[in-house]
Structure formats: structure tokens, C-alpha cells
Amino acid sequence: MILADYHVHSEFSSDSQAPMEQMIERALQLGLKKLCFTDHMDYDYPQVSDHNFLFDPKAYTTKLSELKERYHKRLEILTGIELGLQPHLHKQLKALIKDYSFDFIIGSSHVVNHFDPYYLEYWENKTKEQGIVEYFTSIIHNCKVFHDFNVYGHIDYIIRYVPEKYGDHTGVGGMADYSYHDYRDLLDEVLKTILSYGKGIEVNSAGLKYGLGYPHPKADVLRRYKELGGELITIGSDAHKPEHLCYDFHIIPDFLKDLGFRYYAVFREGKPVYEKL
Ligand SMILES: [Zn+2]
């Protein structure tokens, strides 16, 4: 049983309205032992919506210190962050994590060449394959200039946003689909790059919530990660609301054991502790 959720948003993220206390109360109901908040910090997010995906790190870390203290007998609360990576941001990101201490850092690609694949503009004048290749390539570029994160987040997140115009929504839940073999060389380079910096990847159950039929990344990508020597995985729901905390976590242990994993990691002060699946 997984008693820790390591990808959780609160109202500090501009796309969540959930007070931290509500997420904590839900974690207590679920019997969790650890809850790691990982609110969004996406510097230079394109001006396409009302969201800026930024928060005040002082207010955030102060609030989390208070909550850690208040709940410490019942739940361990961790201070994490989900950094939106883009190659030109590396100095700003380094300064942030130097000035504030985080237990756990997820690096994620949300914006690729100044466009968020959530919006159709990203997909203009591109084939489905070009859009996906551009996304995976961004992970390699980001890692090369900034690798002070612990795990790379939802590495095949792009698949959620493949538009219907390609007529390829044949996957589970009517979503687009892909396979590791279609992008084998590129995905190998992605995984090897992450591993070369001693970093891990996350298993993000929001894929199941979005109807993909699998958590991010797909099983064949996780299998390849394991083959390449990848052991470090963390597990998170990417919940933005209390009811999505630990989304479908009950199926994750068997899913991962079938792929050969025996452990997942939780982090405290930037260091992994391995827990049995
Ligand atoms: Zn994300």
C-alpha cells in the first residue's frame, strides 16, 4: 500500500483552489503517512490564460513550516515544488532553490518552445509526431542545462493533449495513444539523459484520471527505464482537488511489480528513502 503522495497541488498553484488544510484533511482520512506539496512554479509561462503558475516562495515555505508543526503527530508534510523547466530559465531556477530549501523537486515540461501543448497553438502546422518529438526533445534540452531536480515529472504528459484533429483518438477513454517503439531512439535518449545526472522519473496517476488507461509514463517506457538501470521512481497523483489525492493508487503496486520494480522513493531534505511497494 502506498502511504505517500508526492505530487500534490494547493491554492498556491494558480490552477487549484484547494486550501492546503483541505488536502491535509483528505490525506488524514486516507491514512497517509506522508504528503508532499509540489505547487507549480512556471517562470515565463506564455500569456495565454489567467494563470501565471507562480507563487510567493516565502509565503509558501512559511505556511508549510507552520502546517508541518501543527500536524506533525499525525502526518509528515513535506515541502516540494514542481518547477516548469525551459532551457533559458536555468539561472532563475538555480537562484530559487538556493534561496529556499525544498524536500523534493519535480522538474516538468509544461511549456515547449514558448507554447503549452494544452493549447491548440502548440499543434499548429505540426503533425502529431512532430508535436510529440518536440516535447520529448525538450526534456533532453532542459536536463542538459538544469538538473537540480529529483525526478522528471509526467514525461509523456504530451499525449493527453494531442488534438482530435489527427483522428487518432483510439486509445482507452477515447484519447490519443502512442507506444515506446514509435519513439524508441528518442525516448532512450530521454531516459539515458535523466539517468546520466543520477535523477529519477515519477509515476503520475493523473494519466489514469485523464482516461489514458495508464499512469504517466506508459508501462513500456517504465519497463525500458528499468532495463536501462533506472530504479528511482516516485509516485504522485498530481491532485489539484482533495478528492483526487492518491488517485487510483491501489492499482500502482501491482502495475509496478509486474514491470520489475520493488521499491519507490520518498524524499526528505532532497534525499531519497526507498519504501517497499
Ligand atoms: Zn505538471
Ligand SMILES: [Zn+2]
Ligand atoms: Zn502537477
